[in-house]
Amino acid sequence: MAELGTMAVIVALILAVYGISITFAGFKFQNDRWILSGKRATLAIPIALGLATLVLVLAFLNNDFSIKYVAQHSSLSMPRIYTWVAFYAGNEGSLLFVAFSLSFVSAIAISRSKISTGNHFAATNLVLLLIIGFFVLVLSVLANPFSQLPSTPVDGKGINPLLTHPGMFIHPPLIMTGLIIIAIPFSNAMGALISGQIDDQWVDSGRFWGLIAWSMLGIGLLLGAWWAYTILGWGGYWAWDPVENAAFMPWLGMTAFIHSIMVQKRRGMFRLWNIVLINISFSLGAFGIFINRGGPVPSVHSFGASTLGWVFLIFLGITVLGSFGIFFYRLAYLKSKTSLESYMSRESSFLVNNLLLLSVAFITLWGVVFPLISELWTGTTLTVGEPFFNKLNGPLLLVLIVLMGVGPLLPWRRSTRKSVINALAIPLLITLVFFVTLLLYKIHKPVALISFTASFFVLASISQEWVRGSISLSKSGGHHNYLISFIKLLSGNRPRYGGYIVHIGIVLLAFGIIGSQFYNLEKDVILSPGQTATIGNYQIKFSGTTTVPFNDRTERTALMEVSKNGTLVTRINAWQALYPSFSMLSTRAAIHSTPKEDIYIMFSELQPDGKSAVFRLLINPLVWWMWVAGPFVILGTLLALWPISRKNIQIETS
Structure with missing residues (x-):
């Protein structure tokens, strides 16, 4: 069985090398047949890695302790239900999961592409194959999950007790898959730059896969918080742990990207900026894999030592230097079609949103890498605790909450002071009533009071948009059934109103954090x-x-x-x-x-x-x-991803 698994990984490596070679040749010599052959290699890799995955799962089910990885992470007494968790409990299995997931998602993305030839497609596929090839090479040479022991033990060590939790069935796969899916919009963007076909054709695909990656990371982080809350015993759910931050940072980058890409789609703006954002997000994702699988810093989420840190550090370095090198090479061709016309516009609010999100990401990055820098520079390991992150990131996250309420009320292109005041008047009035109510209920702590009020303002803002839109649609339809109008409103502009539902989820999350942090x-x-x-x-x-x-x-x-x-x-x-x-x-x-x-x-x-x-x-x-916030995020994301087969309904709400 081990030999079959090893052979499947080797076949995947051969396919990756072949795919890289033939796709590069097809790109260089403008040969569509070779490019198509490279596509077929991409489609074949997940079959080989899927076989390897199946073999490893069967090895766990059959207690095949001749395989070192199975002996390390399983035992005769381990309930079979935890086989799936044990599969990715260590480096070798988790890397096989990452490689298979990446190849599988890449095959779907390549199959969904409207074109299967040409330089842009070839360059995109080439980047994907290079990333897949890296993981398969590591599996083949440095982290073979099918390595065998000299003699077969009677029993294995068993699964780490911290992993015997319901959340572990979903949390790690969501985080790992979310990180690797960022490779899809990244490869699309790099394909556009490498081929020189720098237009907006990658935007729709970038948004689609960006939303999927973002939602997987977000739900994965929430499940991780639930796991920590129920099993670690300190009564909290988030401690700015390095592994938590490793997924949180690319989530922040993708949050900025999925907002900014809407501006490019709608106004043809931020073309250069969106390339920067997806480069940063993928680089942060690569850094996240380095933290998770390389084990350079101690973490409550670390379940074993790793010797692969240097490999992922090289991958991270190549990612950053390569992506930004290509970016600067094509910089002159990345001019947007239009520019900002007013600081009081939705485009401006998106830009401020992006800058705030990246500020939080880079503050968090500094907090993660500072202990490493300290150890290298002074020989002394220093730790960065919760107070650092809370003090610096807290105010920025609060401003982001306020912006979630203001941004949707601003029109595209430009606005007048009077129109902005009119749009804000009712939400602010409702929020003022809520503020007074909080005071009556003796919510007097200044930071908590401000945070609760800012979060409620978002709900008031969204409610106004929904009510106005439903009333306008009802009037234009000549009826007074506002429920039907509301449903039509949601289906008519799914990306917009799906986003609002996600924002409600974020507000509910904020309520939970504020209440538990200030009044526990x-x-x-x-x-x-x-x-x-x-x-x-x-x-x-x-x-x-x-x-x-x-x-x-x-x-x-x-x-x-x-x-x-x-x-x-x-x-x-x-x-x-x-x-x-x-x-x-x-x-x-x-x-x-x-x-x-x-x-x-x-x-x-x-x-x-x-x-x-x-x-x-x-x-x-x-x-x-x-925990209620999770379903709102899922529902909103699904609505935003739901294809629109007809023209969007345009509602004048201001």
């Missing part, structure tokens, strides 16, 4: 069975523990009762499990979640008497809304 309560207590602790208006009773042995672990569960003002609310269990093979104590928080607040109980440790235990108790307001 925390308490560490020691309780004996039958004792009760109080936090806020809640009483937490410890009823005792149960212990259950398993083949690979011993689980101890703390039975808890949660009451509010003397009335029983719920019974929940917090547990911890000791994994001897990993010398690790894994935990799961007991969480009772409502739209208002979460009751969070972490079973920290059992006392020496074997009866009393240490618990961390928290009340985290509004966290529930963070």
